Amino acid sequence: MVTGDVVGLDLSCGLLQDNIPSNSSLFLLPHLRNLNLSFNDFNYSRIPSEFGLLSNLTRLDLSSSSFSGQVPFEISRLSKLVYLDISENHSLRLETPVVEGELQVLNLRGNSQLAGSFPKVNWSNALSVLDVSSAGFSGELLYSIGNLKSLRYLLLSSNNFSGSISSSLSNLKQLIELDLSRNNFIGQIPNMFTNLTHLSSLDFSHNQLVGPIPSDVSGLQNLTTINLSYNRLHGPIPSSIFKLVNLTQFELSSNNLSGTLDPYMFAKLKSLKRLNVSHNSLSLSTAVEFDTSLEEILRNQNNLRWLDLSDNKIHGHVPNWIPETVGKLISLKILNFSRNNLTGFIPSFLKNLMELESLDLSWNELDGKIPTELTSLTYLSVLELTGKELKNGIFKMICGDVMLWKQHFLCSA
Template sequence: MILVSGICQSDQQSLLLQMKNSLSYDSTSSVRLVQWNQSTDCCDMAGRVIGLDLSDESIYDGVDNSSCLFDLQHLRSLNLAFNSFNEAQIPSRLANLTNLTYLNLSNAGFEGQIPIEISSLTRLVTLDLSCYSWKAQLQLENPDLKVLVQNLSELRELYLDSVNISAHGNEWGQAFSSSLPNLQVLSLSYCYLSGPIHSSLADLQSLSVIRLDGNDLSSSVPEFLGYFPSLTILSLAHCGLFGKLSENIFKVSTLETLELSSNDLHHDSFPDFPQNNSLRTLMLHNTNLSGTLPHSIGNLKSLSKLDLGSCNFTGPLPTSMANLTQLEYLDLSANNFSGSIPSFNMSKSLNSLDLSHNVLTGGISSTDWEQLQDLSWVDLSFNF
C-alpha cells in the first residue's frame, strides 16, 4: 500500500478494513497485510486511497466480484502480483476502477479468459497479466487481442507473457499498431503467436523493449527491427527464425540486450561492433553464425553477459577480449576456437567461464586466476 501523509475519509477507511477482513492470507509470510490496522494511514492528502500494493502477500482463495476492493474507485495503481488465487478468473468488476493507470496481476494464479471489462480501463499506462507458471494460464479468445487493446491508447507498457493469444503475425501486429501508438514495452513471450513479424510493427517508433521469445515466428529477422530509435532490449530466442542476420541489429546504438539464441540464423562474416556500443547482454547460443570472431568484440566494454556457445565459430579468440572488463558470464563452448586463451584478468566480476569443446591450447596463467576472485564455475574440458 502507498503510505503518505493524509487522513483517510471514513468511507475509504471502512472499505479498506472490509477488504482486508475478506482476504485469506498466510500471516507468517505476509509483510504489509499482517501489519496493517485501523490506525494505518493509507490515503493521499485528500483522504482517498489511490494506490494499493498487495503483491507477494501470500493471499489465497482469490479476489471475487464481491470484494470491497472494487469500491475503491479512486485507485490509480493496483498490484496483486505473485499471490495464489487458486486458478480463479480475473474479476469483471475491475471495470469499476476507471482511474487505474497501473494494473499488475502477474503470476497471481488467475486463469481462463481475460475479461472484456479490462478494455474499458482507458487510462491504463501499464498492464501486466503475464504468468510463468504451468499451473494456470490466461487466454485471449473472446475478447481477442484486438478487442482487448482497442481502447487502451494511453498504454506504454504491455506484458502478456505466457497468455494464450494464438494469433497470426498480421493480426497481433496490426492490433498494436492501430491501437497503441505510444507503446514502449511489448512483452509477449510464449504466447502461441505465429509469424512472420508484420511490418505494421515498425509504426511503433517509441518501442524500447521487444520480447517475443518462444513463439513460432518462422521467418527471417525483419530489417526494420534495426531502425527503432530507442530500442534497448530485443529478445527473440526460440522463435524459429532463419536466414541471414542483418548487421543493422548490431549497430543499434541504444541496444543493451540482444537475445537470439536457438534460431537457425547465419552470417558468413560476423559483423564489426562499432565504438561506444551499449550492449550489456549478447546471447546467440545455438545459432549458425559461423566465421571468426572480429577484433571489434573488444568494443563491447559494457558487456556483462556473452553467450556464443554452439555457433560454429572458428579461428582464434581475439586478444581484444581483455577489454571486456565488465564480464560476469562468458560461454564460448562447442565451437572450433583455436589458439591460446586471452587474458581475462581485468574482468574482475567474472563468475562463470565456459570454453569447453573447442581446440584451444595452453591455459590461463596463475596471475590471471588470482585476479578472478568471483569465479565460481569454470569448464575448460575437451580442448588441447
C-alpha cells in the first residue's frame, strides 16, 4: 500500500462482508490490473462508482457477492477492461452501457432484476463471450447482435426473449456454443447454419418454434450437442442430422415430428450417449424393420447411456438381440420404450445390461419376465402391461427372495 504497485488482488471467498467504503485503500492502487472479489457477502450494497478510478483494470470479477442496485456508469469508462463478471448477484440493474472498449468477456448471468429490453449498448467488436442467462431480459433479440463477429459463446437461456430468431446470427462464424433455450421465441428456425462450422453445442429447447428442422446442418461437423426439444416442430427428421458423426447428445423430444424413422441412419453416430426422440409421432414401419435395423443401431453404440423412444408409433416385437449387440450396450443406464405398440415377450437380453438404472416398458402389449439380474435398477415401470406371466413375476420379485429389490415400482393392479 506504500507504493501502490499492486497489479493483482484475489480476495475471492474471503469472507468479506458489508459494503466497500468509498475511501477504501483498494481505490488507491492505480496499477491494479486484476481484481477478484467474487463469492463474498457485501450485504446487497451498491457497487462503488470508485471502481472507475482503477483505470488499468483488465479483469474485474464481482460475481456471487450480493451486490445490488444500478451498475455504475463509471465501469464503462474502464477502457482496458477485457473481462467483466458481475453474475449471480440477483439484484443488480443495468440502465447504462457497460460494454465499451475492448471487452472480451461479459457475464451477467443470474441477475434476474436486469428486466426489460436487451440493452442497446456500444458493443465491443472484441466480445467473445456473452452470457446473460437467467437475467430477466425480454423483447426481441437485437438484429445488431449479428455484428459481434468475434463471439464464440452466446448464452441467452431462461429469459423472456420473444419474436423470431434473427437470421443475423449466421454472421457469427466463430460461435462454439449457442444457447437460446427457455425463452419465448416463435416462428421457424432460420436457415443460418451454413457458416457456423465451429459450433459444438446448439440448444433451442423450450421455446415455441414451429416448422421443419432446417436441413442445412450437415456442415456442423464439430457439433456434439443438439437440443430442439419442447417446441412445436413438425415434419420428418432431416437426414442431414445423421451426418453429424460427433454427436453425443441428440434431443428432439416433445415436438410434433412425424414420418418413418430409419434407424440405420443412427449407425454412424458412434459417440452418441443420449438419444431422446420421445413424445413425437415417429414410427418404424414394420416389425421386421424394428428387429433388424434397431439392432444395427445398438451394435454401434459403444457409449450410449440414455435411450428414450417413448410415446411414438413404434410397433412390432422387441427383438432378442444377438450377444454381440448386447455386449456393446453394457453402459446403458436409462431405457424407455413406453407408450408405443410393442407386442410379444420382454427380451431376455435385458439381463446383460448390468448398469441399467431405469427401465420403462409401460403402456405396451408385452408379457414375460423382468430379469432378476438387473441389480442396478432403481426405477421400473410396467404400467398397463397386462400379461399374466409378467404379473406373477412382478409379485415374486416384490414378495419373494429372488433378490434384494430396491426399485421404485409402477405397475398395474
